[in-house]
Amino acid sequence: MTEQEQDLRARLVAAGVELVAEGGVQALGLREIARRAGVSHGAPRRYFPTHRELLAAIAQQGFGRLTDTLAGADALTATTGADARTRLDALARAYLGFAAANPGMFELMFRHDLLEGSGAELRRTTLPLFLTFVGLVSEVHPRSDDPAAATAALWSNLHGLAQLRTWGSLRLITGDDSIEPLLRATLDAHLGPAAR
Amino acid sequence: MTEQEQDLRARLVAAGVELVAEGGVQALGLREIARRAGVSHGAPRRYFPTHRELLAAIAQQGFGRLTDTLAGADALTATTGADARTRLDALARAYLGFAAANPGMFELMFRHDLLEGSGAELRRTTLPLFLTFVGLVSEVHPRSDDPAAATAALWSNLHGLAQLRTWGSLRLITGDDSIEPLLRATLDAHLGPAAR
DNA sequence: GAACGCGAGTAGACACTGTCTACGACCACC
DNA sequence: GGTGGTCGTAGACAGTGTCTACTCGCGTTC
Numbered sequence: 001m002t003e004q005e006q007d008l009r010a011r012l013v014a015a016g017v018e019l020v021a022e023g024g025v026q027a028l029g030l031r032e033i034a035r036r037a038g039v040s041h042g043a044p045r046r047y048f049p050t051h052r053e054l055l056a057a058i059a060q061q062g063f064g065r066l067t068d069t070l071a072g073a074d075a076l077t078a079t080t081g082a083d084a085r086t087r088l089d090a091l092a093r094a095y096l097g098f099a100a101a102n103p104g105m106f107e108l109m110f111r112h113d114l115l116e117g118s119g120a121e122l123r124r125t126t127l128p129l130f131l132t133f134v135g136l137v138s139e140v141h142p143r144s145d146d147p148a149a150a151t152a153a154l155w156s157n158l159h160g161l162a163q164l165r166t167w168g169s170l171r172l173i174t175g176d177d178s179i180e181p182l183l184r185a186t187l188d189a190h191l192g193p194a195a196r
Numbered sequence: 197m198t199e200q201e202q203d204l205r206a207r208l209v210a211a212g213v214e215l216v217a218e219g220g221v222q223a224l225g226l227r228e229i230a231r232r233a234g235v236s237h238g239a240p241r242r243y244f245p246t247h248r249e250l251l252a253a254i255a256q257q258g259f260g261r262l263t264d265t266l267a268g269a270d271a272l273t274a275t276t277g278a279d280a281r282t283r284l285d286a287l288a289r290a291y292l293g294f295a296a297a298n299p300g301m302f303e304l305m306f307r308h309d310l311l312e313g314s315g316a317e318l319r320r321t322t323l324p325l326f327l328t329f330v331g332l333v334s335e336v337h338p339r340s341d342d343p344a345a346a347t348a349a350l351w352s353n354l355h356g357l358a359q360l361r362t363w364g365s366l367r368l369i370t371g372d373d374s375i376e377p378l379l380r381a382t383l384d385a386h387l388g389p390a391a392r
Numbered sequence: 393g394a395a396c397g398c399g400a401g402t403a404g405a406c407a408c409t410g411t412c413t414a415c416g417a418c419c420a421c422c
Numbered sequence: 423g424g425t426g427g428t429c430g431t432a433g434a435c436a437g438t439g440t441c442t443a444c445t446c447g448c449g450t451t452c
Contacts, residue, residue, distance in 0.1 A: 046428085149370060157382070190385045236402050
């Protein structure tokens, strides 16, 4: 089954994934996606009544890939018998790595103005991922009375790092563009110094 | 000097500030801004060669207001003789308060795809603000060897909280839409528990 | 005082966008 | 051999950002 033969819906989403990787969110015009998929500009309407729903489907693909990336990174460290602190370290790096490797997709995924309406469904996708985060944070902070809040705070920190790095302000502040000291400061603050 | 009499450049920026508060970034069409300012769609070109430069000017206005808001909040607590930890607490709340009160403007300010080209100038605006942050963090962590990194990490955390709150995911996680526990967790993590 | 020049804003054209609607080709089924 | 129904095409429509004449009013200059 070649790429030409799969149904148009999947081809449109695949074209969007390509385009956002090449040219960012701006490249995700409805007609441009249709062109890339090799159909006329009216064809997507059969599967996505509106442009935003097509963008939401592309973003959902992005959330799937992020989930896979994080799950893969965690599986790698978990099999080595690493403790929760080390696993969270690897997860944090994987999160920032995904954002750095797919800046356009990462931006699309959190552009609530473009995804309005489908936001609830997308948010639900992230829930199981978040719960594994909570479990690991609970292991690091066994006496915490609100591990969900601690996890959300940590996630917000990682997310802010990812966004401000692509915005360029972190480079201005720290001088170089290495995020390593900031990541270390973040993890130390939320999880305590690494025991090494 | 009434609003009609100031020069068009300022009127266009003012119209943009109004529009982004009412309808978000999507409402900032070039023609719509011109309509609001009471001129034809070709008039802005005299002052802003391109749409993006007009958006950058509006965003710069936003950075000015954010700086004023934070400076005002800090001045308020500083005069009461509060310590650095308390001042940072107030600054953090002011930052999140600004983002919540001006969601459209806040989004515009960090939309690097729209502000590309003028980004460097905008980033420079935030620098003095950041330096006062660094000073306060240095007071809280007198033995830190890299207060700039610690400050950038804290700022990233606040920024992530602001963005994820408007995205709606924090509400999904914590149940209600109060970020108070998350803010407390953030401040405790980066600055140590509040001494009260 | 009249002519000139120039800055400021207008109006229209252009290519492009997302949405909507009518139409045609194709295929399974009775 | 018709007959629906699905799927994609093609064109119209209003709207966008950009570009290019053009007009109008005001100050300067001869």
